[in-house]
Amino acid sequence: MTVRLSRIQLALFFILLCPVNIIGLWWAVGSPLVMDPNSICRKAKRLAGKQAELCQTQPEIVSEVAKGARLGVRECQYQFRYRRWNCTSHNKYFGKILQQDIRETAFVYAITAAGVTHAVTQACSMGDLLQCGCEATRNRAPPRPPSSSSSGDGVKWEWGGCGDDVEFGYEKSKQFMDAKRRRGKSDIRTLIDLHNNEAGRLAVKLYMRTECKCHGLSGSCTLRTCWKKMPHFREVGDRLLERFNGASKVMGGNDGKTLIPVGQNIKPPDKQDLIYSDESPDFCLANRKTGSLGTRGRMCNSTAMDISGCDLLCCERGYREETVVFEENCLCRFHWCCVVQCKKCLVRKELSLCH
Numbered sequence: 001m002t003v004r005l006s007r008i009q010l011a012l013f014f015i016l017l018c019p020v021n022i023i024g025l026w027w028a029v030g031s032p033l034v035m036d037p038n039s040i041c042r043k044a045k046r047l048a049g050k051q052a053e054l055c056q057t058q059p060e061i062v063s064e065v066a067k068g069a070r071l072g073v074r075e076c077q078y079q080f081r082y083r084r085w086n087c088t089s090h091n092k093y094f095g096k097i098l099q100q101d102i103r104e105t106a107f108v109y110a111i112t113a114a115g116v117t118h119a120v121t122q123a124c125s126m127g128d129l130l131q132c133g134c135e136a137t138r139n140r141a142p143p144r145p146p147s148s149s150s151s152g153d154g155v156k157w158e159w160g161g162c163g164d165d166v167e168f169g170y171e172k173s174k175q176f177m178d179a180k181r182r183r184g185k186s187d188i189r190t191l192i193d194l195h196n197n198e199a200g201r202l203a204v205k206l207y208m209r210t211e212c213k214c215h216g217l218s219g220s221c222t223l224r225t226c227w228k229k230m231p232h233f234r235e236v237g238d239r240l241l242e243r244f245n246g247a248s249k250v251m252g253g254n255d256g257k258t259l260i261p262v263g264q265n266i267k268p269p270d271k272q273d274l275i276y277s278d279e280s281p282d283f284c285l286a287n288r289k290t291g292s293l294g295t296r297g298r299m300c301n302s303t304a305m306d307i308s309g310c311d312l313l314c315c316e317r318g319y320r321e322e323t324v325v326f327e328e329n330c331l332c333r334f335h336w337c338c339v340v341q342c343k344k345c346l347v348r349k350e351l352s353l354c355h
Contacts, residue, residue: 072115
């Protein structure tokens with residue numbers, strides 16, 4: 001997924017898309033510098049104060065931030081794989097999308113902020129960062145027994161194991177992703193971006209699950225040790241996609257500090273909702289100005305009636321059938337010990353491709 005840009009392209013891309021927030025982060029993540037957080041920090045001269053502080057004092061966290069951004073973009077590509085805009089990582093088009101204030105941009109901001117939260121928290125639990133570790137549970141109330149438990153009599157409950165310190169990941173995501181932007185004409189856009197960042201982080205933080213392990217002789221459960229774990233990131237993506245589908249259109253209030261839902265009898269969006277201010281293009285045809293690659297040549301499902309169906313994905317332009325022959329492993333057998341040997345089989349597949 002690495003996007004290789006020339007030095008001139010990198011410079012132009014960065015200048016056009018400052019001040020840095022998720023766009024600047026994408027510039028760093030999408031370049032070959034991603035594996036070297038020190039290089040990211042050296043090249044990103046316009047990083048805001050909090051970001052620059054992280055670069056100078058905690059470069060290993062910047063590395064996890066970059067991993068989290070990649071995690072978010074990969075999840076975006078999975079969730080949007082059947083949509084007209086499929087979260088393409090093409091640098092010229094992706095940058096154009098992020099300059100707009102549409103629903104797709106709201107999802108990118110949210111899923112990337114969630115990815116950073118998830119990656120940093122995971123690194124803490126794995127012992128990859130010196131600044132954090134397992135969640136502190138000293139002052140936490142004891143866990144409640146699950147509702148399916150037949151009897152809680154005689155069973156002791158306590159926190160233990162290595163719970164995920166989501167508060168640390170949340171704070172580092174906020175520190176890097178919410179670097180303040182210039183006030184003035186961008187006030188409304190800033191409020192929207194910060195709101196969607198927070199919605200992404202909350203999709204991780206508010207859905208921590210409790211995992212427990214029983215201890216005792218002969219399978220008995222005289223003691224149950226429990227800890228908090230983050231939701232799987234696919235669950236986070238699914239949850240944010242639901243918010244995308246129900247995203248609220250907003251406009252700025254007269255005070256320049258509030259956002260008002262557009263339309264009558266519409267409730268104000270809560271902190272977990274995604275918001276936007278401009279309507280999305282239809283993404284049917286290629287258009288560099290809007291960041292649309294179009295859907296020509298995209299695979300579609302000729303029998304489906306949903307967004308993956310050829311009628312919707314191909315924008316009613318029609319589609320063609322094409323036969324593709326490819327090679328894959330088949331007739332695999334396990335040989336003791338410990339080798340799996342497979343034959344190569346030619347597989348013929350019928351594809352539907354948009355005109």
